Amino acid sequence: MKRILVAFLTIILTNCNAIGGDEYVIKGKLNNSSANSIYLERISHTEIKMVDSSAIKNGIFTLKGPIEGLGFYRLRIKSNTPQGELFWFLSLDKNEQVQATIDEKTPLNHSILSNEKQKEFQDLVRNFNAQQSEVMQMYQQYNALTQKDPNSKEAQDLGSQINSKNENFNRYITGIIQTSKNLMTKYYLYSVMLQQFQNQPVPEQLTQDIRVYTTVLTKELPNSLYAKDFQTIINNLDMQKKMAEAKSKLDVGSLAPDIELVKEDGTKTKLSSFKGKIVLMDFWASWCRPCRMENPNVVAAYKKYKDKGLVILSISQDQDLTKWKTAIGQDGLIWTTHFSDNLAGGVASSMYDVSYIPKTYLLDKSGKIAAKDLRGQALELEIEKLTK
Secondary structure, three states: OHHHHHOOOOOOOOOOOOOOOOEEEEEEEEEOOOOOEEEEEEEOOOOEEEEEEEEOEOOEEEEEEEOOOOEEEEEEEEOOOOOOEEEEEEEEOOOOEEEEEEEOOOOOOOOOOOOHHHHHHHHHHHHHHHHHHHHHHHHHHHHHHHHHOOOOHHHHHHHHHHHHHHHHHHHHHHHHHHHOOOHHHHHHHHHHHHHOOOOOOOOHHHHHHHHHHHHHHHHHOOOOHHHHHHHHHHHHHHHHHHHHHHHHOOOOOOEOOOOEEEOOOOOEEEHHHHOOOEEEEEEEOOOOHHHHHHHHHHHHHHHHHHHHOEEEEEEEOOOOHHHHHHHHHHOOOOOOOEEEOOOOOOHHHHHOOOOOOOEEEEEOOOOEEEEEOOOHHHHHHHHHHHHO
16 A cells, blocks of 8 residues: 555546446546556555456556446556556446546546545645655755754744644644545545554554544445455454553563463462462473573572572473473473473463563562563572562
8 A cells, every 4th residue: 555655646537427327437548658558457455456457559458347446546657657557546436427638748647527435535646746746845854954953943934834734734624534535535644644654653543534434445345455445444453452452461560460480280379379489481382592602591590589589481492392391301400390381272371462582570579570581690689689
C-alpha cells in the first residue's frame, strides 16, 4: 500500500447507470503517451491481481467485464517516467460505467464525473496527494532554513505553518471518516493512516474506529480480500495491545506475573509458591554461549546468598533434554529448581517477554520485580540489597 502515498490519480468518471449483468465498463482516453496497452488491477494488502487489459488505439481504450463487487483498483500503463509505469486508482463496483481521461505528461491533472461514492473516493486521494506534495516542499524549505539557523524567525514561522496545515488536513480526514459512504474510501484512508504508526502504538480511538469499520466491511463484503485485510489488522492490533499490557506488568516495582513451571518429570510449581524468598528467574539454554559464560557468576551468587533466602529458578529453552541435563552438570548448577519452558509450552518465555537469552528477573521477597537483566557483579550487588 505504500505506493498509494505517491499515487497519481487522473480518472474522469461519468454518472453510473446500470448495464446488463454485473459488468463494469471503463471507456477512456490516454493522452501524450506511446503506451499501447492498459491494465486494470485489483489491489488489496496481500495481492495485486490483473483483472483485464486493453489495447490502446489512437489513445482510446475500453475495459469491461464482470467483477464480484465493490473493490479497490488501479489502471496501469508502462511509461517513460523514471519508475517505468504510472497508476491511476479508483473505487469500482458492479454495473459501474466509467469514462477515464488520463495523461502521461500531467498525470495529476484530472476531473471526475461519477456517482457520489466514486467522487468522494477520488476527491480524497486528490486532496491527499496535493497535501503531501505541498507539505513535502515546505519541509524541504524548513530543513534548509534550520541548517542555516534553527532558531531563526523564518524557520519557526514555517514550522508553525506546517503544523497548522497538518492539523487542518487531519480535521478534514476526521470529517471524511465520520461521513464517508464508500467502503473503499475508508479502506484507502485507514490503510494510509496505519502506515504512520509502523513500530508505534496505534491510538486507541483509531483502533476503535477501525474495529467498527471492520465490522461493517465484513457485513457488507463478506469473504472479500478487503474484509480479510482488516480482520487481520484488528487481530494484530489486539495482539500488540496485549503484548504492551504484558510488558507494562514487567516493569521494575510491578508484581511478577504468576506462572506455572514444569520440571523434566512433569512436576509443576507455581512462581507464587516462592513468595518470601529472593528469586532469580534465569532464562537460559545449553546451546547459548553467553548463558554458559554467565553461569559461573550465577553459581557464585547462589553459594553466597542461598542461606539468606536466595532461590534460583533456571528456566531452560532447550528442546534436547539430554543436552540440558548435561549442561547443568558441566556448569555446576547445584540447585534443584530447574524447569523446562519447552515442556510447559513456552508460557514463561511468552509471559516474560523473552526475546533473547540470557534474560533474568530478580524478585524481592514480596514477589515484586526488583531488577532485570543482571550480569556479573551487578547481579551480586542487587541481591545484596535485597538481603538487608
